[in-house]
Amino acid sequence: MKKMLALLLILALSLSLVGCGGTTAQSGSASAPASSAPSETASSGEGETESSGDKGEKPVIGCTVYYMTEFVTLMVEGIKAEAAERGAELVLLDANNDAQRQISQVENLIAQQVDVLLVAAVDSDAIVPALDLAEEAGIPLVGLNMLINTDKEYYYSGPDDVQAGELEMQYVMDQIGGKGNILIIEGPIGQSAQVQRLEGNMNVLTKYPDVKVLAQQTANWSREEALALTENWLQAFEGQVDGIVAHNDEMALGAIQALEAKGLSDIPVSGVDAIKDGCMAIMDGRFDATVFQDAEEEGRLGVRICMDILEGNPPTEYLNFIDMKLITKENAQELLDTVYA
């Protein structure tokens, strides 16, 4: 019996620890992944551990994101800031790349009676049941960053990924003079970002019949995977590679590491996202071009749409795309000075 009591104590202890952790996690300070200082003081949620969907109190936004990548962390800062400014409370959950977990999270958010759902989907197909759940519960659902594969109309704030794919491919085409061999490193297959960026890539490629795609494969947004992949490709296609196009900066940076190891740093590499590491690499001359996806603005726009819907003023368009901007050595410093100050 003593031992069971011990277990009980440990449980109670960890829960109370976490209960406090929960409050601090909610009241604006960054938790484990993002160590950046909070620029906003969230007036929401102070002292309340339970995210109450109380009537008459502040509106509550229930948000679930697929995984705290560097990009998503920035987006979340935008979400938190906008929510605080619009006087809304925020419940933020992270699905750890598990689509089934995300469905559970949506169920739990609905059970808490949040006023609106903001969902950055792990998988564009797997999230579809969430739309139905939200509809049944009468809670509006806004998509964020990842499209939802459905015929139904839904509000969305996200990147124009087709444009991003076109911009990054065009850059490499210009660098290699429209002739040669390239490699494409893709995002996770099936995620809307990968599908659309590839579409953009191909839109441009059709104009260049003299360019051959030696290989294309996914590195799942991961720097390490892209590093290993590129190492193997450089081995297999020795001497033939003229350019590399990656669907995001993390993977591009992995590819660059592989190139540098082989003394091939002249080969142009392009990516998407313009994360801080990417911009710094551009300024150092290691990385050539990326496409800026204003993560913070995307998050803010998502919350704006949520609040507009709640205030009875929904946006005129369902799909709200953020404009993408090509970033090279000329304008990378500007980003470092403003967004990443």
Added chain:
Amino acid sequence: METPVKKSTLFSKSNLETYSLILIVLALGFTMTVLSPSFFTTTNLLNVLRQVSINGILAIGMTFVVLTGGIDLSVGSIVAFCGIVSAGLLRDAQLPIPLVIVISLLIGIALGSFNGYFVAYWNAAPFVVTLSLMTIARGMTYVYSDGKPISPLPEEFLAIGKGKMLGIPTPAVILLGVFILSFIVIKYFRIGRYIYAVGGNENSAVVSGINVRAIKMIVYSISGGLCGLAAIILTSRVSAGLPQAGQGYELDAIAATVIGGTSLSGGRGRLWGTILGALLLGIVSNGLDLLNVSSFYQQIVKGVIILAAILIDSKRVK
């Protein structure tokens, strides 16, 4: 011959342990209710039931395996493969749903017996064999699907994950059915005692004339089959076959099993405990979501609970 299973009097040591676990689960539920007003609502409690079903079913399979002193790390990958094939058959071959469910079960059993065969007849370490199947099955999943998710799936199929029977979520009903069946098998059939015997003392079991190899084959096949069943629920819940599904699910299944009081060295444990373990994990997950706790903290909490359970297990008198 002495039966290796303890006679269950109401206050025997093993029952006390189970009662303590029930107390802990109730205490946890109470704590959550106090901390969050949304916890103790019908909707939420039904959600919890729905959310623990997949892990509960996998954990029951894991319990069978662990009782023989083995372990099954391939659980997540078997779920993924069965799930993706089911999705493919539903979407492309348009086979009727009951047939697809049976096929999923059979594939799960087949993969499970792969494990069972090498553990039983080659005497290979379960850790290594199931680890290898974990990788192989995951690879097979990606090959079959070309890395792409498979959807859309027929509405009737999605009803399995979404629906209710007599007010209880369908997945929970399935879990209940699996539990009752497993309970009956373990308690009232000889094979139950044999399973405990093999885990308790394999040499004695051999000497007593128990077909240890067959028992081992059977438990791994059961685990695989239950993966096939869980895969149906999972696939229906996310309305798509996902090649990356089920990642890490073996850890949750092991956690539920260990928390429930089943000893990793085999020969001791109860299915009841496993269900309570799964419930405990589910309540923690659900409750922490309601309390807006980030997944990173949730992972730490889960780890602490598992550690506590293992420490208690190691201190038990053998």
